[in-house]
Each structure stands twice: as C-alpha cells, then as structure tokens.
Amino acid sequence: MTSPVIDARGVHVRLGASHVLRGVDLRVDPGEVVALLGANGSGKSTLVRTVVGVLTPSQGEVSLLGHPLGNGVPWHRVGYVPQRVSAAAGVPSTAAEVVASGLLHGRRLALPRGWRDRAREALDQVGLADRADDATSQLSGGQQQRVLIARALVREPEVLVLDEPVAGVDRPSQEAFAATMTRLIGSGLTVLVVLHELGELAGLVTRAVVLRHGKVVHDGAPPRPHGGHDATGHEHVHPHTSELPVLTTEVGLTDGPLGTGSTEVGP
Ligand SMILES: Nc1ncnc2c1ncn2[C@@H]1O[C@H](COP(=O)(O)OP(=O)(O)OP(=O)(O)O)[C@@H](O)[C@H]1O
Numbered sequence: 001m002t003s004p005v006i007d008a009r010g011v012h013v014r015l016g017a018s019h020v021l022r023g024v025d026l027r028v029d030p031g032e033v034v035a036l037l038g039a040n041g042s043g044k045s046t047l048v049r050t051v052v053g054v055l056t057p058s059q060g061e062v063s064l065l066g067h068p069l070g071n072g073v074p075w076h077r078v079g080y081v082p083q084r085v086s087a088a089a090g091v092p093s094t095a096a097e098v099v100a101s102g103l104l105h106g107r108r109l110a111l112p113r114g115w116r117d118r119a120r121e122a123l124d125q126v127g128l129a130d131r132a133d134d135a136t137s138q139l140s141g142g143q144q145q146r147v148l149i150a151r152a153l154v155r156e157p158e159v160l161v162l163d164e165p166v167a168g169v170d171r172p173s174q175e176a177f178a179a180t181m182t183r184l185i186g187s188g189l190t191v192l193v194v195l196h197e198l199g200e201l202a203g204l205v206t207r208a209v210v211l212r213h214g215k216v217v218h219d220g221a222p223p224r225p226h227g228g229h230d231a232t233g234h235e236h237v238h239p240h241t242s243e244l245p246v247l248t249t250e251v252g253l254t255d256g257p258l259g260t261g262s263t264e265v266g267p
Contacts, residue, residue, distance in 0.1 A: 002029050003066050005159045005190045006051055011060035013046050013214075020046045022214040023060070026192075028159075033181075033191040033204050035222060038211035044194045045083050047211065048163050051192065052080045065159065075105045079152030083163040083194070084145055095139065095147045096132040099123055102151035122154035123147070127176045142169040149177065153184075160184070162193040166200070174200040198222060 006028040013021040020043050028034050036044045049055045051062060053069045067073045079102070099119040100111055112118075123129045126146040128139075136144055149165055166174045178200035185191065185204055198205055202222070210218035 004029050004063070005032075005065060006161075006192060007061075007063040008047070008051060009061050011047070011050060011057045011062060013043075013050055013055055014058045015046065015055075020214050021050065021057070024211070024214070024216055026051070026209060026216070028190060028192050030190050031185075031188055033185055033193070033201075033206045035198060035201070035205045035208045036192060036194045036211065037196075037208055037223075042211040043214040044211055045163050046214075048080075048161050048192065048194055049082075052078065052161050076155055077158045079155055079157030079160040081148050081152045081160075081162040081165050084141070084167050093136060094133050095123060095128060095136055095150075096120060098136055098147050099132075099150045099154050102154040105155070118154055119150070122150040125153055125180045126150045127173060142173060145169055146173060146177070153180070157189070159190045159192070162191070164194050164196065167196070171200075178204065 004027045006026060008024060008026040011021050011024045011026075012019070024043075024047060026034075026047065036047065038044050046055060050057055051064065053062075053064075053073065056069075062069045064073045065077055096116060096119040099122050100115045102122075103111055103115055103118065120129055120132050123132050126149050128143060128146055128150065131139060131143065136147060139147065145165070145168060149162070152160060152162070166177055169177065181189075181191070181201065181204055191204075193201065193205075195201065205222045207220065208218065208222040209216055
C-alpha cells in the first residue's frame, strides 16, 4: 500500500475559545491533487496550517512525508503558500530575494550558490521573471501573491500546500499558474489546495474534501462545474438563491461547500 504524503487523523484544533477542527481525517496520497472546499470559517486555513506545522492540534496526529510533525519532517521537500499576505511586509526586498528565501529551511541559513538563477526560474514559472529585481512593495497584490507561489516552487517541492493561491490573481495569471501546476503535477507533485472555486484548476483536481463547521462532510469526487458558474470568465457577482445550482448539490450536501449566501456561485 502507498504511504500517504499527508496523513491527518482525528485532528482537533482549538483557537482561543473556538473549537475549530472537530475530528478531521485527511489523507493525501502521492500524485493526488486534493481541493479543500468549504464555506468561510469552516476551518480550511486552520487545517492546512495544521498540516504544515504552523498550528498544533489539541488532539489527533499529523504526518507529512511519513514523519510525524516535528523536527524529523523533511521541510525542504514541502512548499507552502499561505493565504494571501503581503510579500512586501518588513524589510524592503526584491522579488528575487523573497523567492530565494524559499531556499532557506531548517539549519540552512545561507543561500545556496546559484540562488539568483533559481529564483529567476521560479519567477518565470509565475510570469514575473522581468520583475525579479523590483522591490516587492512596487508589485500589485496579485503579483505579490505570485511571488509567494514562486517562493514555494523554488524548492522544487514534492508536496505543495496552497491556501487560496489564486485569490485576487487575474485570469491570465491564473491560467499561467494552472499551466505551471499541470507541468509539475505531470512530474509527480502532490498538491493540497484550498479553493473557493475550482476555476482554472478544475481539470487538475483529482479529489475534493469539503469541510463544514470543522468536520469533513465530503471526501471524494470533485464537484462538477454546474451551469457554467465555475467556467472561465464567469462573473461571481450575485448571491445564491435556492433555485440556483450550487456545487453542493453535486456532493450531496444540504448546505454548500461555498455556503448559502456566498457570492461565488451562479448560473
Ligand atoms: N486565531 C484565532 N483565534 C480564534 N478563532 C480563530 C482564529 N483563527 C481563526 N479562527 C476561527 O476559526 C474558524 C475557521 O477559520 P479558518 O480561517 O480556518 O476558516 P476558512 O475555512 O479558511 O475560512 P475562509 O474561507 O474565510 O478563509 C473561524 O470561525 C475563525 O473565526
């Protein structure tokens, strides 16, 4: 039997007074592309932050690449793109420098030889090679997000964990990102990705896990795009109504992974 790349069992996470994750099991096998879906506040970010060791479960166990979370995890084989944060915070740095910081891990406190070329190659994968020497503060929010994706890719990870990687990124950049992912997945990359809509990644996702109130309510086939609402170019500008087809009906839920009242879904 294949060893899972990500193996979370019976995970509970409490943040302050909130019991956010309530007994989550999540297994991701090599080569899978698993989308994590769910309404706002259902616990998606909390789960991925727990998987990459940012948060500690109050109960349950998490293994990554066969190692229980802790010092033994080969972090250099793991890429993580957090939910949208500015790549420009703190000390002023160029896009290439931010990307190169992805080459630092564990005890590696000095950049390896050739880091500039590697950073430039990673930036090229997200269509930003020409901005390598620009200060990140001069980049738009969407471009900064692409810098963070490049920072995760520069390690040439075996597993990539992404929290809404294309939120706020324009359609051409989403397409470029999907093309890069297609190539990496073709060469064996394993992916766990939080998404609000499958969008450009729909064709790549092999399985969907839907969270609701901190519990897994679906683990199986990804929802099919329905009525065109997940299609390229669709404008997500209006709220759900009970008559509208939602992703949720595809996965047999009474409430949607995107949540009633979300503005994500429409015909
Ligand atoms: N530091 C914190 N302290 C207390 N509660 C928190 C903290 N961080 C998150 N939460 C709560 O945990 C719940 C889950 O949050 P989380 O960010 O994991 O949801 P999400 O599914 O990723 O949502 P979104 O789609 O909006 O990004 C929310 O109710 C949130 O308010």
